[in-house]
Amino acid sequence: MPFQIVEKTGFLNLMKKAVPQYKVPSRSYFSTNKIPAMYKEVRANVEEQLTEGVWFGATTDLWTSSVGGGEPFMSFTIHYLSTDWQLKSHCLETLFFPDDHTAEHITEMMENMLLDWKIKKESLSGITTDNASNMRKAFQSFPCVWFPCFGHNLNLAISKVLKIPRVESATRACRHLVQGFSRSWKRKRELQKKQAELNIPEHSLIHDVVTRWGSTFEMIARFLEQQQAICGVLAGDRNTWHFMPKDNDITVLEKVSQLLCPLHDFTDVLASEKQVTLSSLKPVLEHINNEILQDQEKDCTLTKQMKHVIREDLLMQLRYTEEMKNVLNISSFVDPRFKGSFAENLDDTVKACSDEALALASHTEDPPAASTQSTSSTNTPTTKRKEKSLSGLLQQITSAKMNRSLTPGYAMPSIQEKFNSEVNLYSSLPAISADADPLAWWKAHVEEMPMLSKVARKYLCIPATSVPSERVFSTSGHILSPQRSRLSTENVNMLTFLHFNMN
Structure with a gap:
């Protein structure tokens, strides 16, 4: 919620009823005092956790807000293994990036963020971004390997499938149907009744987002799931028959859904921040190329065409x-x-x-133990009880082995x-x-x-x-909402950081 909520009459009346003796701080107290103090405290905690990392993977992305002045931002997430082999990740920055998005400026921005967080460039084992040319060029000088985002490349390949005339026409018809239901409460209500009558899951229809092929697949899959209930609703009103896709369009949508379903699953799995993902990329690519995208005898002409488009474009994008x-x-x-x-x-x-x-x-590699240390450990008097214990015997065995290794002529x-x-x-x-x-x-x-x-x-x-960085912007979009269009870029960064890093 915006900071100014603490000055709204309704909120003040609520607090007066709930805690009569409490004086609600002003808006400026939160924006200039409390939030910066919380940011400082949580940042210190994150800095301490980062000391557990030896090697770091990173993601970054660029985003322009749709409210306010349309400010551009650059995100930065870090990923590492803790001392107890737990995969950890942190959103470190969502910084205002007013300069031109050239490779040189991106490189400078990343180097400044690493310096600010006391992370050496040499400690980076990999950086993952989208496949844009400025990103590719920006990290050529880094000592670590740069990787193109698998999800972004797959998105580009499948976007070409969705532009095949027959597929595009069927998808447009499905989108038109979804819009027809979303704009009519009567149709929504009738759909719920039909779902109950036919014992179909009471799911709402899904709108797709043009820039996300996954949402288009979800829209098509949901339509096919609810097709029987939708037909029941439209059949009762002659004026709505035009919303229903033609039989040929439905056949195309079924073929598209059948092909994209496993690809959608792989994209979700490889976008995880809690599981190891890069090591799975080679097996996934091999399975996609040799199993999912290989032509089968039962495939129709359209399915073969879609497979060919994805295979050719994906192989071109993933020229490692x-x-x-x-x-x-x-x-x-x-x-x-x-x-x-x-x-x-x-x-x-x-x-x-x-x-x-x-x-x-x-x-x-740790230096070998000094001879004085091993001598002192072997000469340390032990009680008779300790010598007979398992730990005491193992201590004698390991000490003897160390002494043999220090003996002249012994080949390590x-x-x-x-x-x-x-x-x-x-x-x-x-x-x-x-x-x-x-x-x-x-x-x-x-x-x-x-x-x-x-x-x-x-x-x-x-x-x-690079999905971790894209998730940052999804959150930032909710923070920098139309109700908070005047939020400073510094506060956007602090609030986004707190969202991802507060326990």
């Missing part, structure tokens, strides 16, 4: 560079649900993973040998089920495979889509 392919292969390999089952060349993938593990080990295994040993162990373990949590698996096996787990920590936090 060698660096992108490398990251996709590594992320899929270190996901215990897939391992190497989706690698085009398993040996090359293991080699790339090995190179990454060695690079990480050279920067983050090289880092490469350690990694090879970990890969052999990893490959020997059975893959977990597809619906299991890969992060929970790594949490249980991190001590067995410390080098490989570092690679997993780096790449499993990268989101496959």
Whole structure:
């Protein structure tokens, strides 16, 4: 609600009845005092949580508000794995971006946001944005890999399907029908009666949004679900028969719904902020190309045409560079649900993973324990009771092994040998089920495979889509409403931040 609600007569009367002795603060108290104080407190908490992250995935997007002066904003979300292998994400900024949306200005804006949050560019393992040329160019100089949003690319491909003349005509007829019901309370009322009579779920018809193909699919699917009830309503009034799509249009809508349903499901799954997504991208793409979009004998001409359009456009949009392919292969390999089952060349993938593990080990490997420390631990007197306990015996065994490793002439295994040993162990373990949590698996096996787990920590936090940033703008659109069109850009940022980060 707008800050000014605290000065409205109705609200003041309510508070006077509810808490007579309480004096309601002014509007300026909330806008200039309370909200900034809350923002400062929550920001400090988020900054503390960010210290758990070693590697970070990021998303960003650009948006222009539809109210006020049409101010442009840039969002910034961060994703990382905590010390206990929990995938965490935060909306950090929704900043006013008055400059031209050139690649140079986007790069400068992102660098300033990273600096403000004390996140090093070198700590970014990936950035996911839409496929716009300015975004693509903006992050070429970053040390991390840039990924095009899978959802955006799929949206572009399916948008071309919806422009096929027969599909466009059928979709327009369905949209006309939905509008005819939404503008008439009488038809809505009769639809509810028919739904009850026919024992059909009492769902409302759905309007689509032109920029979101998912909403068009939902509109078509809902029409097909309610088709019997809709026909019952329209049959009772001759003047409404023109709303009903023709039989040919309904057949087209059924074919469109049948093709888009699995694609819609994949888009929703890969847009999650609570699950690992990038490692699933390669298996999903392979399934889409080899199963969903492959021509079948039973397919009609229109279905084959739609599949061809999506396949050609999607393959063109997803022309991954060698660096992108490398990251996709590594992320899929270190996901215990897939391992190497989706690698085009398993040996090359293991080699790339090995190179990454060695690079990480050279920067983050802990120094070996000092000899004085091991000596003091072995010379520490222990009681007879402790020596006979399991912990005491294990302490003696590990101390003896450490002493042997410090003995001159003892050959310590090289880092490469350690990694090879970990890969052999990893490959020997059975893959977990597809619906299991890969992060929970790594949490249980991190001590067995410390080098490989570092690679997993780096790449499993990268989101496959830029949907997190788009969700930020959906929320900002509700905050910067027509009733709050004079809200300052600073307050938009603070209120959006609080919405996403308050516990």
